[in-house]
Each structure stands twice: as structure tokens, then as C-alpha cells.
Amino acid sequence: MKKDSLTGKHIVFIAGEDEYMSEITLPQVAKEISDGHGARVTVLTASPEPKESANLPGLEKLASVDLIVLYLRFRELPEEQFRPLLAYVQSGKPILGFRTSTHSFRYPEGHPLEEWNSRFGIEVLGAPWIRHYGHSSSTDVSICRGAEHHPIVEGLPSSFHVRSWLYHVLPYPPEGAQLLLNGHTVDPELKEQTINAPRIQPVAWTRRNAWGGNVFMTTLGHPEEFTMPEFRRLINNAIHWLLKEDEGR
Incomplete structure (x- = not known):
């Protein structure tokens, strides 16, 4: 891709979780x-440290x-910080989400924003938090049948291995999503909730969310993946695709 291919675009990266080192x-x-x-580019991080769930200035x-790029997990942002994020989402602008962003928020019962604990993952990104296959497991990733020529997977090998333990997302994402990558769990921890669960799950997709915004969501995002050329290519492709699609609207 050309060196100046994103000139004139402003992208905000939002890191608000304390498990996967997104602040790095x-x-x-x-x-x-x-x-x-x-x-x-602008980078916003939780303040004063990643585990601070109630303050993400900027x-x-x-x-x-x-474009916004989200890596959030169990935030409890005050309304004055949540509302600008919601306004962006409801404006129909594009969004890229990583891994725990399916469960971006954890407001307490009775809080005015409690409904967004589940609504954000489902309506914005296309999947809620359900479960995973255990921290000791990993994932074999492959391009979905029919997605081989999608611009987001251009230049990727047909399969590769990642450290991320697989997230269970089925029956999500909803109808209309374009599945791009599947993950097959490797050495899953067989517990009551996972022993009969499907071993293959979607790990990357695009969709048009409830407000018309284009979304790329991946449940990958372990720190080791950010050092992998395959994963960096995936992110780069997704950013370019989202911005190009938005220009065409």
C-alpha cells in the first residue's frame, strides 16, 4: 500500500483494558x-493506569x-465519557474492534448505562462475551471459504497459528456479517461449558452495525499476535478497507 494512502485521515486508537497490554x-x-x-493518529488510554475502569480521557x-480502533474490556466510564463514544457509533462511522471489546462495559445493576453491557457487543460489533476455551489453549486460524478474495485477507497465508485462546461467539455474528477468518481451538481446557462446544468459531468478520456503520471485529489480540506479520497485515488491511468503504457511502 502506498506510503501516503491514509493522508488526511484521522484515526483514534482507544486502549482501555488491563489484560492484553493494549496500552503498548x-x-x-x-x-x-x-x-x-x-x-x-491519536491514542487514548485509561488513566492513570490500565486497570482504571472509570476514566478514559479524550x-x-x-x-x-x-475511524476508531477499540480495545476495551469491562469499563465503567462516566456518562460524560461514554456519550461521545456512543454518539460516534450512532453517527454510522466505521469501527475496528479487538478481542475483549465484545465485553467493553460492565456497569452495575441499575446503572443508567447497564443495557450497554450487552448491547455494545451485540449491536455495535456483532457478538457478546460468552466464554473461551482456556488460557492454556491456542488457536489455528484459517481464511473462511468464500472470503479468499476479500481485501482484508489479501496477502495473508491460508492458515496460521496464534497464541490467543479461542473465544466462543456462535451463534453470532448475526446474519448479514461477512465471515473472514475461523479459529480452531488447539488443546482446549475441557470444562463443563466447553466440553461439548464447537471447536471452530469465527475470529474475524465485517458487518454493517445497527446504525449503518461498517465494522471489522476480531476476537484475536494477544500481545504476541501484534508481533506477527500476518496479524499486522490483517490490521493494516482492515483499516484501509474500513476507510475506503466509508468514502464510498
């Missing part, structure tokens, strides 16, 4: 996108940006 990996991706493709900047 997302700035690396942002630098690559800025240095390599000319995009203007979300008021979203009104004028072209």
Missing part, C-alpha cells in the same frame, strides 16, 4: 499507520475523526 500494542500500530501511510475528540 495500540500505540505501536498507530505509529506504523502514521509513519507508513500518513494518517493522523473521548470528546471523537466527533470529527474518521
Whole structure:
């Protein structure tokens, strides 16, 4: 892709989780996108540290940006921070989501925003949190049949191995999503909830969300994956595809 292929675009990377080191990996991706493709980038992180679930300053900047990249997990943001994020989503602009963003929020029972604990994953990204196959397991990834020529998987090998333990997402994402990558769990921890669960699950897809915004969602995102050329290519392709699709609307 051309060095200036994203010139004039503003992308905001939002890191708000304390399990997968997104406060380190997302700035690396942002630098690559800025240095390599000319995009203007902004990185927002939980403050004062990743485990702080109730403060993610800078979300008021979203009104004028072209794309947001989310890596969130169990946040309890105050309304004045949540509302600009929701306004961006409801404007129909594009979104890229990683792994735990399926369960971005965990508001307490009775909170005015409690419904978004499940609605965000389902309606925005295409899947809620269900379960995983155990931290000691890993995943074999392959391109879905029929997706071989999609621009997001261009340049990827037909299969590759990742450290991420597989997330159970079926029966999601909903009808109309374009499945891009499947994951096959390797050495799963066979517990009551997983022993009879399907060993193959979607791990990357695109969709048009409830407000018309184009979405790329992947349940991958272990820190080791961010060092893999295959995964970096996937992210790069997805960012370009989302912005190109948005231009064509």
C-alpha cells in the first residue's frame, strides 16, 4: 500500500483494558499507520493506569475523526465519557474492534448505562462475551471459504497459528456479517461449558452495525499476535478497507 494512502485521515486508537497490554500494542500500530501511510493518529488510554475502569480521557475528540480502533474490556466510564463514544457509533462511522471489546462495559445493576453491557457487543460489533476455551489453549486460524478474495485477507497465508485462546461467539455474528477468518481451538481446557462446544468459531468478520456503520471485529489480540506479520497485515488491511468503504457511502 502506498506510503501516503491514509493522508488526511484521522484515526483514534482507544486502549482501555488491563489484560492484553493494549496500552503498548495500540500505540505501536498507530505509529506504523502514521509513519507508513500518513494518517493522523491519536491514542487514548485509561488513566492513570490500565486497570482504571472509570476514566478514559479524550473521548470528546471523537466527533470529527474518521475511524476508531477499540480495545476495551469491562469499563465503567462516566456518562460524560461514554456519550461521545456512543454518539460516534450512532453517527454510522466505521469501527475496528479487538478481542475483549465484545465485553467493553460492565456497569452495575441499575446503572443508567447497564443495557450497554450487552448491547455494545451485540449491536455495535456483532457478538457478546460468552466464554473461551482456556488460557492454556491456542488457536489455528484459517481464511473462511468464500472470503479468499476479500481485501482484508489479501496477502495473508491460508492458515496460521496464534497464541490467543479461542473465544466462543456462535451463534453470532448475526446474519448479514461477512465471515473472514475461523479459529480452531488447539488443546482446549475441557470444562463443563466447553466440553461439548464447537471447536471452530469465527475470529474475524465485517458487518454493517445497527446504525449503518461498517465494522471489522476480531476476537484475536494477544500481545504476541501484534508481533506477527500476518496479524499486522490483517490490521493494516482492515483499516484501509474500513476507510475506503466509508468514502464510498
